[in-house]
Each structure stands twice: as C-alpha cells, then as structure tokens.
Amino acid sequence: GENVEQHPSTLSVQEGDSAVIKCTYSDSASNYFPWYKQELGKGPQLIIDIRSNVGEKKDQRIAVTLNKTAKHFSLHITETQPEDSAVYFCAASNSPGFQKLVFGTGTRLLVSP
Amino acid sequence: DVKVTQSSRYLVKRTGEKVFLECVQDMDHENMFWYRQDPGLGLRLIYFSYDVKMKEKGDIPEGYSVSREKKERFSLILESASTNQTSMYLCASNKQGSGLREQFFGPGTRLTVL
Numbered sequence: 001g002e003n004v005e006q007h008p009s010t011l012s013v014q015e016g017d018s019a020v021i022k023c024t025y026s027d028s029a030s031n032y033f034p035w036y037k038q039e040l041g042k043g044p045q046l047i048i049d050i051r052s053n054v055g056e057k058k059d060q061r062i063a064v065t066l067n068k069t070a071k072h073f074s075l076h077i078t079e080t081q082p083e084d085s086a087v088y089f090c091a092a093s094n095s096p097g098f099q100k101l102v103f104g105t106g107t108r109l110l111v112s113p
Numbered sequence: 114d115v116k117v118t119q120s121s122r123y124l125v126k127r128t129g130e131k132v133f134l135e136c137v138q139d140m141d142h143e144n145m146f147w148y149r150q151d152p153g154l155g156l157r158l159i160y161f162s163y164d165v166k167m168k169e170k171g172d173i174p175e176g177y178s179v180s181r182e183k184k185e186r187f188s189l190i191l192e193s194a195s196t197n198q199t200s201m202y203l204c205a206s207n208k209q210g211s212g213l214r215e216q217f218f219g220p221g222t223r224l225t226v227l
Contacts, residue, residue: 001172004155006155009153032214034214034215036218041220042221043117043203043205043218043219043220043221044156044203044218046215046216049214049215089155089156093214099144099161099163099207099209099214100158100161100171101158101216102158102172103148103155103156103157104155105153105154105155106155
C-alpha cells in the first residue's frame with residue numbers, strides 16, 4: 001500500500017520568511033495530493049491540492065509542486081505570518097474518486113513575530 | 114456553512130468499557146471516515162463508509178467497529194477499550210464524485226482509556 005513520508009517534523013521561521021515542507025510517496029499510481037492545515041483545537045482543513053497531471057499550483061502565498069518521477073511533492077509558504085502557525089499534513093491518494101487518503105506524519109510550523 | 118460535529122471533545126473511559134463516538138454531518142455527504150491521530154504518526158484511517166449500512170476497513174481497523182444507519186451519522190465503536198486506544202479521533206466526510214474530494218473534518222474527540 002501507499003506510504004507517505006513528511007519532513008521536517010518541526011519548522012521554526014521568522015515572520016516574512018518562506019517555509020517549505022516536503023513529502024515523498026511510494027505508490028506510483030497515486031494521482032491526487034492534498035495539503036491540510038490543522039490549527040490548535042480544530043480538525044484539519046484543506047488548503048491546497050494538486051493532481052498528478054499538474055506540476056505546480058499556486059494560491060496567493062501558498063504553492064504546491066509535484067515531481068512525479070521522483071515521487072516528491074512540496075508545500076511552499078511565502079511571506080509567512082504568525083497565523084500560519086499550525087500543523088500541516090500532506091496526503092496522497094490512488095483510490096477511485098480519490099476517496100481514501102494516506103497522510104504524512106505532519107509538520108508543526110511555528111512563525112515567530 | 115459546512116459542518117461536521119462530534120459528540121464529545123474529551124472522553125475518559127476505563128479499560129474494558131464499550132465506547133461510542135458519534136459523528137454527524139449536515140452536508141448530505143455520501144462518504145464518512147474515522148481517523149485516529151497520534152503524535153509522530155499523523156492521521157491513520159480506521160474505517161470509512163460510502164453509503165448507509167456500507168463500510169470498508171481502513172489501515173488500522175483492529176479493535177474497532179462502525180455503524181452507519183443514517184446518511185448523516187457515522188459511529189465508531191470500541192467494543193472493549195484498551196489503553197493503547199488512547200488517542201485523538203477525527204471524523205470526516207466528503208461528497209462522492211471525482212471533482213468533489215475535499216474531506217471536511219470535525220474538531221476531534223480526545224479519548225483517554227485508563
């Protein structure tokens with residue numbers, strides 16, 4: 001089955017810096033890669049996703065890149081703000097309709113003012 | 114506003130007790146999921162359901178069962194709770210169809226088994 005590895009487990013940056021979180025997956029059949037953000041006391045919330053026929057996707061300060069050959073995908077956050085502090089999870093899916101997700105182990109991002 | 118609610122935020126149970134965790138969604142979603150979240154392990158799928166009375170095992174179903182009698186409600190059952198089931202439990206739901214895949218999560222239930 002699919003296995004998703006995520007690094008780093010914790011990341012501390014200064015406000016305004018960029019943050020990069022990296023994930024690798026094992027199943028070449030995976031074709032959907034979402035990123036979820038979990039704030040303290042809340043459930044995870046989708047922030048961006050990418051399908052395997054796309055190499056990069058941007059939404060304001062966040063972007064996701066996908067390298068299918070290397071089975072890598074990354075989350076990039078530019079101009080970080082304190083409200084970006086949260087736990088971020090990557091995930092991968094190879095199931096029909098992308099219903100089943102396999103999650104990474106999470107990255108705790110701390111943005112200091 | 115989409116909403117997934119879970120019956121309890123915090124729950125403390127004794128070893129051997131039968132435990133019910135309830136999840137309700139108001140978005141008319143076909144799919145519902147139960148995950149457990151542990152530090153360093155991320156979210157792991159326990160069970161999911163794609164229709165009323167239908168269920169499929171996830172990656173870690175041992176020690177758990179589920180019930181889906183109504184479309185909006187999905188219950189996770191610990192038949193005989195054990196200390197290694199102390200964890201955060203998250204319920205999620207989404208709509209079927211390849212273009213509608215975002216999973217909406219509830220706030221979680223932190224279960225402690227003593």
